[in-house]
Amino acid sequence: MKKWLWLACCTLSVLGASAQAKQxxxxxxxxxxxxxxxPGPALSEAFEAQCDxxxxxxxxxxxxxILNRLKLEGKRNQADVILGLDTNLIPETQAIGAVQDHQLELPKLAIDWQDQQFIPYDYGYFAFIYNTDILQDKPTSMEQLLNDFKGSVLYQDPRTSTPGQGLMLWLKALYGDDAxxxxxxxxxxxxxxxxxxSEAYGMFLKGEADLVLxxxxxxxxxxxxxxxxxYQALPFSEGHMTQIEVAAISATSQQVELAQQFLNFLLxxxxQQIIATSNWMLPVNPNAELPAAFSSLIQPKALSIxxxxxxxxxxxxxxxxxxAVSQ
Structure with missing residues (x-):
């Protein structure tokens, strides 16, 4: 009899602990x-405090x-939220059925937005960064960079990196068939x-190149x-390619309501203040307060495809x- 009582107590304890387990x-x-x-650690602390x-x-x-991972895993992926694609990857992500409608009413944003599956959480413009203490003869256009600049450059692989893809689109927008x-x-x-x-920027900070994308x-x-x-950004006379980073609810998510709460929280x-000052991009919420340093940044002409x-x-x-690069 005592054995059965003990088993019953243990079962109730396990059930109670399970019921109290955090999502x-x-x-x-x-x-x-x-x-x-x-921004991840600070966002975790703030969101977990309100969502339990x-x-x-x-x-x-x-x-x-991220997109390559989603393609590889298919419906076996464990994601509830997909965060870190940009607008140029939206059609491919939607084509593989990786996301679902967010069903949210978005606040007024700093950029025009219509998509019903993705939300924007920051945006910015690609640029080459240089060290003003070292580089004196700096290019003022992509044309000068390609033809007259005598220094060295670091950039990222367009197959695996959104900045690398951004450079690919930048050159395509400017040079078309001559890219x-x-x-x-x-x-x-x-x-x-x-x-x-991260690898490219780290190498740049160690002095391994004059410019980094x-x-x-x-x-x-x-x-x-x-x-x-x-460390400053080079303003190019032709303009700079725009990037808008986005997030969405995974089509396989078993935590849709929680994912919706998280997307609302991101906006x-x-x-947005956390993202702007730790992901170092521009906030999409116009009410986010920014340090004075943001007002000193270059204001480029926006390019897009x-x-x-x-x-x-x-x-x-x-x-x-x-x-081209293998020749």
Missing amino acids: QLTVYTYQSFVSDWG CTINWLGLDDGVA AQAWNKLQQKTVTVTKGW SYTTSPAYHMVAEQEHR SAPA EQNTVSQQRKNWIKEWRN
């Missing part, structure tokens, strides 16, 4: 987002790597092509976090890049 929200994102200096849940981050190399020649000229100045942003907002990090003003002013065109041509343009 888990699994988020696929890129590695720098969840690094110690990225736990965020399980899965950090991959970059946005393109292969542009790549060939850039290759002559390139130290290496890295898999993701990053964002117009990157100098804000140095000014705010390090009180350092020597709140407190979360229609995202369906990118989806249709991305493989061809990557092949064009590979052929």
Whole structure:
């Protein structure tokens, strides 16, 4: 009899503990987002305090790597939220059925937005960053960079990196059918092509190249976090390619309501302030307060390519890049 009472008590204890277990929200994102200096830790602390849940981050190399992971896993993926793709990857992600409608009423945003599956959480412009203490003869246009610049460059692989893909689109927007020649000229100045942003930027900070592909907002990090003003973005007269980073609810999510709460949270002013000052991009919520350093950033002419065109041509343009840089 005592044995049965003991078993019953144990069963009730297990059931009680299970009932009190916190919900888990699994988020696929890129590695720098969840690094110690990225927005992930602060976003976790703020969201978990209001949801009584736990965020399980899965950090991959970059946005393109997230899409590649989704393609590989298919319906076996464990994601509830997919965070870190950009608008150029939306059509491919939708084509494989990886996301579902968010069914949210979005607040007024700093950018025009219509998509019913993805929400934007930050945006920015690609740029080459340089050290003002070292580089004096700096290019003022992409044309000068390719033809006259005598220094060295680091950039990221367009197959695995959203900045690398951004450079590919930048050159395509400017040079069209002549993009292969542009790549060939850039290759002559390139130290290496890295898999993701973090590796390239780290090499640049160690002095391994004169320029690194990053964002117009990157100098804000140095000014705010390090009180350092020597790292600046080069303004190019032709304009700069725009990037809008997005998040969505996975089609396989078993935590849809929690995922919706998280997306709403991402657009709140407190979360947007965290993202702006740790992911170092521009907030989509116009009510987010920004440090004064953001007002000193260059204000580029925005370039873009229609995202369906990118989806249709991305493989061809990557092949064009590979052929050009292998010569």
